[in-house]
Amino acid sequence: xxVVGLAPKAEAKAGRTSLAGKRAGxxxxxxxxxxxxxxxxxxxxxxxxxxxxxxxxxxxDIARAAAATGTVNPELTIIVGSxxxxxxxxxxxxxxxxxxxxxxxxxxxxxxxxxxxDQAKANLAVAKAQLVKDQAGLAYTKLNWxxxxxxxxxxxxxxxxxxxxxxxxxQAEAQIGFDLATIDQRQALLAAAQVDLDYTNITSPVxxxxxxxxxxxxxxxxxxxxxxxxxxxxxxxxRMQVDTNVSESDIGEVKQGDKASFTVDAFPTRLFSGxxxxxxxxxxxxxxxxxxxxxxxVANTDLALxxxxxxxxxxxxxxxxxxxxxxxxxxxxxxANVDAAAPLKPGLARLWLLRDEKPVAIDIxxxxxxxxxxxxxxxxxxxxxxxxxxxxxxxxx
Numbered sequence: 001x002x003v004v005g006l007a008p009k010a011e012a013k014a015g016r017t018s019l020a021g022k023r024a025g026x027x028x029x030x031x032x033x034x035x036x037x038x039x040x041x042x043x044x045x046x047x048x049x050x051x052x053x054x055x056x057x058x059x060x061d062i063a064r065a066a067a068a069t070g071t072v073n074p075e076l077t078i079i080v081g082s083x084x085x086x087x088x089x090x091x092x093x094x095x096x097x098x099x100x101x102x103x104x105x106x107x108x109x110x111x112x113x114x115x116x117x118d119q120a121k122a123n124l125a126v127a128k129a130q131l132v133k134d135q136a137g138l139a140y141t142k143l144n145w146x147x148x149x150x151x152x153x154x155x156x157x158x159x160x161x162x163x164x165x166x167x168x169x170x171q172a173e174a175q176i177g178f179d180l181a182t183i184d185q186r187q188a189l190l191a192a193a194q195v196d197l198d199y200t201n202i203t204s205p206v207x208x209x210x211x212x213x214x215x216x217x218x219x220x221x222x223x224x225x226x227x228x229x230x231x232x233x234x235x236x237x238x239r240m241q242v243d244t245n246v247s248e249s250d251i252g253e254v255k256q257g258d259k260a261s262f263t264v265d266a267f268p269t270r271l272f273s274g275x276x277x278x279x280x281x282x283x284x285x286x287x288x289x290x291x292x293x294x295x296x297x298v299a300n301t302d303l304a305l306x307x308x309x310x311x312x313x314x315x316x317x318x319x320x321x322x323x324x325x326x327x328x329x330x331x332x333x334x335x336a337n338v339d340a341a342a343p344l345k346p347g348l349a350r351l352w353l354l355r356d357e358k359p360v361a362i363d364i365x366x367x368x369x370x371x372x373x374x375x376x377x378x379x380x381x382x383x384x385x386x387x388x389x390x391x392x393x394x395x396x397x
Contacts, residue, residue: 051392052335054354055327057376057385062325064318064370066254068294070244072264072309074234075297078206081227084108084199091217093231099204105231106202108221113197120190127186131179138172145169208235211307234307240300242274242311245284245291253317254279260296262313267304274298276315318368325373326351330387331366335359351379354386 086108093105148165212232215221221228242262246254258276263269278295285291296313298305331349341361344350349366352359364379381387 052354052359053389053392054386055330055389057324057326057381057383057387059322059324059383060373062320062323062368062370062373062375063316064253064368065314065316066246066250068244068246068250068291068313068315070242070262070296070311070313072240072242072305072311073307074211074237075239075241076206076235077211077307078204078208078233078235079229080105080202080204080231080233081229082108082199082202082221082223083227084113084196085221085223086112086200088215088217088219088221091213091215093204093210093213095210095213097210099208099210099233101204101206103204104201105204105210106215108200108202110197110200113193113200116193117190117197120186120193124183124186124190127179127182131176131183134172134175134179138169138176141165141168141172202230204231204233206233206235208233209237211237237303237307238300240298240305240307241277242296242298242313244294244296244311244313244315246294246315248283248290248292250317251279251292251294254294254315255317258315258317260313260315262296262298262311264305264309264311266306266309270304272298272305272311320368320375323367324376324381324383326364326376326381326387327389328369328372328374329389331374333388333390335388335391349374351376351381352388353381354388359388 088106089109090107091105092107093099093103097105099105145162145165145168148162151162210231211234213230214232215228215230221230242260244260254276256276256279260274260276261271262274263271274296275298276294277297280293280295283290283292294315296315330351333352334350335352338359341350344363347365348363351362351364353362354360362380364381365377367375367377369375
């Protein structure tokens with residue numbers, strides 16, 4: 001039996017099946033295209049994965065310091081002046097001369113002062129001669145009084161004559177007292193004249209080094225106006241001090257015994273070390289800026305430091321050794337695009353650590369800090385932990 005009428009129906013059915021398959025393919029392709037477009041849009045518009053600047057938590061030293069400028073000076077400088085006036089006839093000490101105590105460094109013309117000494121000696125001799133003369137007169141008046149006293153008892157002399165001899169005796173004894181006082185006075189004048197004569201020899205009062213000479217031979221000194229400064233003598237140039245000007249904001253932390261270091265322009269790569277030996281209470285005000293003098297004592301065995309050098313000083317006011325520490329900028333950084341952390345409690349500081357590739361807020365108790373690091377006294381941080389400092393490409397504060 002031949003079935004003729006089925007062929008057109010089967011053909012139509014096959015056509016419909018093919019059309020449905022094409023539609024499904026187009027829908028699937030459209031969905032895939034939409035999914036790809038969505039993924040592309042998300043990729044293009046998604047925020048970039050943040051990259052951070054970081055540093056590890058370390059153990060080390062922290063030193064807080066006060067910076068100040070100062071001047072290098074000898075620990076003790078003696079001003080050698082002149083107590084008498086006159087012409088300098090000799091100068092035997094110059095710059096850098098090593099001197100001993102009592103060594104003559106200059107001499108003033110001694111002739112006027114020698115004349116005064118000679119005159120004082122002559123006046124003293126006159127006073128002593130007068131004493132001898134008056135002592136002889138006293139002996140005579142004493143004998144005369146004894147004789148008249150006996151005669152008065154025998155009524156062989158007038159009362160007035162006896163009284164006169166007694167008065168003469170009293171005057172002679174008073175004259176002896178006057179003569180002795182005059183001798184003391186003349187001796188004092190002689191001693192003063194001798195002192196002035198000795199002052200014409202200008203000597204070093206200490207062992208040391210002449211660091212300044214302010215006079216020349218032939219110069220006339222006038223001590224009546226003020227004491228002229230002839231020489232400056234440093235007692236020991238192997239021991240120096242830096243007189244530093246510490247600002248009033250830092251002086252409260254500076255104390256005797258603090259360690260200090262400094263550099264000078266003559267040796268910019270050399271670091272000198274010293275100790276604060278004195279913090280002076282007297283303020284210095286320059287252009288409304290108040291500073292205080294902190295004296296730093298330093299050894300100068302090789303004589304590299306010279307008086308008057310300018311020193312850039314760093315005084316260590318507090319120090320910790322081998323403590324857990326974090327860079328200072330880490331305490332000022334908060335990453336963006338992270339879940340809000342809990343409010344910071346009073347007395348705490350916050351660090352952001354990288355854990356499992358994510359920023360994690362860690363609250364700490366901060367201790368001593370210096371220019372670079374802050375001490376971690378307490379907190380969930382250990383040496384080696386990665387601490388975030390800032391976002392890559394941003395300026396680290």
